[in-house]
Amino acid sequence: MTDLIDELAPSGITYKPLGELCTVFNGYAFKSDQFNSEGIGLPLIRIRDVNTGLSDTFFSGEYDARWLVEPGDILIGMDGDFRANRWKHSRALLNQRVCRLQDFSEELLPAFAFYQIQGELDRIQSSIGSSTVKHLSSRELERTPVPVPPVEVQREIVRILDQFTELEVELEAELEARRRQYYHYQTVVFSLSDQAPYVPLGDVISGLRTGLNPRQNFRLNTPDARNYYITVRELGGFDVVPTAKTDRVNDDALATIQNRSRLKAGDVLFSGTGTIGRTALVPDGEIGWNVKEGVYVLTPVPDKISARFLIHLLRTPSNRERIMAAADGSTVASVSMASLRNISIPLPELSVQAHIVAVLDKFEALVNGLNVGLPAELAARRKQYEYYRDKLLTFEEAPA
Template sequence: MSELSFMEKLLDGAEVEWKALEEVCDFKNGFAFKSSLFKESGLPIVRITNVDGKNINLSDVKYFDPSDYRENTASYKVCKGDILIAMSGATTGKIGFYSHENPAYLNQRVGKFLPKLETLNNRYLYHYLLSKVEKIYVIAGGGAQPNLSSSALMEKIKIPVPFPDNPAKSLEIQAEIVRILDTFTELTAELTAELSLRKKQYNHYRDQLLSFEEGEVEWKKLDEVSKKISSGGTPRTGISEYYDGSIPWLRTQEIDFREIWDTGVKITEAGLKNSSAKWIPENCVIVAMYGATVGKVGINKISMATNQACANIDLDDRVVNYRYVFHYLTSEYEYIKSLGTGSQTNINAQIVKSLKVPIPYANDPEKSLAEQARIVTILDKFDTLTTSISEGLPREIELRQKQYEYYRDLLLSFPKSEKRGSLI
């Protein structure tokens, strides 16, 4: 019997009760750690930049030693198995599962769910919340810098509990759904680990090809080699006529060192007209200016609009190859991010315009473009291996992710009625 047939039989006629998150969970916001408390070692502090979907990423963390602080910080501790959520910035609404053996601490812009029902499987809750990321983002107000209210989250998101009057049966169903979905996530994790090794190889060759000796190139500001550098805007949230249209509208959380062929949110002509959002042509190099993704770079492969947190660089193709600029800015990610200011380390359009790129043979445009094209050809081969959604590992990961999302939505789309019926 196939997995699907088994689940159809298991769920056939299942009674479902929809419960608000506040009925099945408590919620805890993190702690406002002062920078003076940061240490070189200790327990890591989980920030919104570490909550990027699925397992919590503990790269680029600050540390904290609770023995240095008088207040009891035990309630802010995160342990293996905890479900976390980013509450503001570009990663708002993203869910993370803390799978590390050693504990950590939450900062104030990350929250954790505390299931309070013995009849709720923690991984079942995790998978369900993953399916609601876009809805949570809307609850947070959308826009360039959304902020999520814990009370709105706990009231508006509802969890389907199968067979609420039969705890044993309910947990059996939840466990089987978790087993199937975890199988897909484990396969994706293995592919992602291999992809990480490929990316290190790409970074090595990129840094070699884009390192120049004094006098080999002329450094020019992006403003000097562009037709136009602009930002976008956000249609007013809460006005239905502005959203669910046909115009792709890019947010910074969708910028991740790759080509952009579609967007998670679409706006209408009315939304475009009544905001600062505007069409940009294809093949702009786009730099994220706000929040958790600040400094990340992408290329839009279709015409689209963006929010105000995107710097959209329409390059002059008589001077520079847009993919050459993309690779160079990608190599400068850490530097660009370091230019940010404020609590969210934002940069602005003026900073982007002032960024310099190395132009080989600047006095001979034809020779310059030929050299840029040579470098691009080499780097694109590595880039295809690490970011292309049509070839290699990225394609396999994308297919696995779509397969996971298909089964997740199928298995968790309980009808809002007393009886379920067939999954087909």
């Protein structure tokens, strides 16, 4: 690649604002009273759908063709964790706070722009600061400088990076197949609980608490902040998984949150707001984190239910449906503590619980384990891809 660049651009690569090379087109605020999940109308691409590349929300009303998204379009989510994706499915509609890159100049290949903007979004995200929810404007995107190497160089870089992404797609497909198998075994194994009595969740826990939001209580990411502020994003099934983007709090704030959450080893964490149903287990030993409001802290009664069994139980499709049926909220879905306490769950003997946990833990490690199985391999491939992407997309800038 270096030889090709030296041959075609010996003086370096010119950088231009993205807005001079393509149009940043914003989505539209479609009326939510015409949303549905029954497949009526066209799929509606919301921020959460940019990451997954799929939408389970449909819009049945009238629309302008300007907001139609076609397969291959480059989409960017403008709130939260900024992400770019290429839409791979049928036509869909572009909702608000999602933008599309379009009308590319001949200087910039759309496929090259997609890989370049991925890295730029990471840099923009880290530079924005410490607000709880980060927002990106189309003007910021338009001002973002991107390199414009010769088209032949762009084409070769795309060819190399496509090989990495194709391997990721294969691993993701295999992982999805294993997840479907896991869900099947969840149903089969939990059939052992069919003859068990059903009790309200509140009967098998001795406490149900939540964390604390900053508001007037504390500030996030102060200079002395060294403890993680855990939200739904960091709940990884059985583990709490902070990232470089996880907000932090100082020791005083940690103590303030602890006064409300009273975290201790063996507690079960459950997200009751937003993305409902994410879970984690509070581990033994000292922890350097605490949770936000809306992450519920459940303390199992050990002679009635094991913590790992409770987590597996909360994650089964049938119980997730019960919990979602109890949720309310038009903008942000939420299940109240009182509603969660009243959810009916099967309660087999502790020996049966232990057997179910032993079987499902093996599948959990294969499908969701961070250090083993397919997730670990996929994470390694993504890290490798990001390394080569950044290396290939870093150029010596031409003199002004």
